[in-house]
Amino acid sequence: MKDALNMKIESMTLTGTGIPSGKAGVWCFLASEITVFGGLIGSYLVVRLGSGGWPEASAHLSFSLALFNTLVLLTSSMTMVLAFDAVEKGDSKKLRTFLFLTILLGLVFLGVKAFEYAGKLAHGFTPGAGVFWSFYYGMTGLHALHVLAGVIVNIILFMEALGNALKPNEHRVELAGLYWHFVDIVWIFLFPLLYLT
Amino acid sequence: MEGKQHPNYFLIWVWLMVLVVVSVVASLILPKSLASFLIFAVAGIKALLVILNYMHLKYEKPLIYAFVIVPLLFALILTLLLFPDFVFHG
Numbered sequence: 001m002k003d004a005l006n007m008k009i010e011s012m013t014l015t016g017t018g019i020p021s022g023k024a025g026v027w028c029f030l031a032s033e034i035t036v037f038g039g040l041i042g043s044y045l046v047v048r049l050g051s052g053g054w055p056e057a058s059a060h061l062s063f064s065l066a067l068f069n070t071l072v073l074l075t076s077s078m079t080m081v082l083a084f085d086a087v088e089k090g091d092s093k094k095l096r097t098f099l100f101l102t103i104l105l106g107l108v109f110l111g112v113k114a115f116e117y118a119g120k121l122a123h124g125f126t127p128g129a130g131v132f133w134s135f136y137y138g139m140t141g142l143h144a145l146h147v148l149a150g151v152i153v154n155i156i157l158f159m160e161a162l163g164n165a166l167k168p169n170e171h172r173v174e175l176a177g178l179y180w181h182f183v184d185i186v187w188i189f190l191f192p193l194l195y196l197t
Numbered sequence: 198m199e200g201k202q203h204p205n206y207f208l209i210w211v212w213l214m215v216l217v218v219v220s221v222v223a224s225l226i227l228p229k230s231l232a233s234f235l236i237f238a239v240a241g242i243k244a245l246l247v248i249l250n251y252m253h254l255k256y257e258k259p260l261i262y263a264f265v266i267v268p269l270l271f272a273l274i275l276t277l278l279l280f281p282d283f284v285f286h287g
Contacts, residue, residue, distance in 0.1 A: 017260055027264040034265070038272025045276060050283035070217055074243075078210040081251045085206065181251045185244045192236045196224045 026175045030182050037186050040142065044135045044193065057132040058194060060125060062116055066195040069112050070187065073147075076105035077184040080154075080177045087170045092161065095173065099158040102180070106151040113144050139190055146183045153179070204250040216243050 017024065048054050083098035117137075127137040153176045160166040166173075220239045223232045249255045254262065 017258065019258060019260060024260075027261050031264040031268045034268035035272055038269065039275060042272055042276030042279070046279045046283045049280075050286070067217070067221065071214070074213045074217070075210065077213075077247060077251050078206055081206050085203065088203075178252055181247050184251075185247050188240050188243045188247070192220060192240050196220060196236050197229075197233045 020171065022171060022175050023178070026178045030178065033182060037139075037142075040139055041189060041193065044139065047131060047135070051131075054132075057125075057130060057136075060120070060123070061136070061195055062119065063195055065112055065116050066191055069109050070191050072105050072109050072112070073184050073187050076102050076109070077181050079105065080180045084174050084177050087173045092164070092167075095166075095170075096158065096161050099154055099161060099173070103151055103154045103158060106147055106154065109147055110144060110151070113140065113147075136194060139194070143183065143186055143190060146186070150176070150180045150183055202256070203253070204255075206251070209246055209250045212246060213243055216246075 079098045079101040083095055083102060086092070086094035086098055120133075125133050127134055157166060157173060157176055160169070216239050220236045223235045223239070226232075227235065248265070254265070
């Protein structure tokens, strides 16, 4: 029993830095994610600024759907952080509620995105329709995959919370939240880059 | 997160919503270059609000700041190094 307890403490503390190892791991992962999306956004900027006249293709994008999705994702960040707040307060009912709302909002985002893609594809705007569309599908597609991954992680946490299996590992809600907020921040930049300017 | 202090999460959400409205209005009424500048400034503020408050960066140790700032610098350098070839070509 004592050994098991010691192992648990070790797995949650990074010797020397004082940062729990799980949290340090997620931030390390996010650092690599910053270079992935940073490189993608950087190349979009280079191509866009370097072309004589950027095609007005973005006028074909649905501004209202993107605005709706922006509000959905920002709100989901709040529900996610409120789930973490519930963990801190030891309120498992609130934890389940806010995890569920976060999952729901993530699914709404993906549903709207799928609807948007279907509309564009039906009008012939495929990923091969031009450089703007390659970037559009590349950036929003990679982002949507990240949202999907976050939803799956949240569903796993939610299922565990339902069965009270989450109790010993509740710090995972904070770790999943870090990832979820990062995905939100990526959208904060994709929205103006593709839809507003 | 150290200690029990935490920001007002709902208030941060209200600010995020206000900033979305600001950038949308800017894109509709301002001249293009001024609007772009304002929109990306607002996006930066929104990102800071999320990372500092929702990701609790403001309560974290300097090492975590390094995890954010170093890759951002690399991405920036990578982008700027491409400018002479693709953007400043007469």
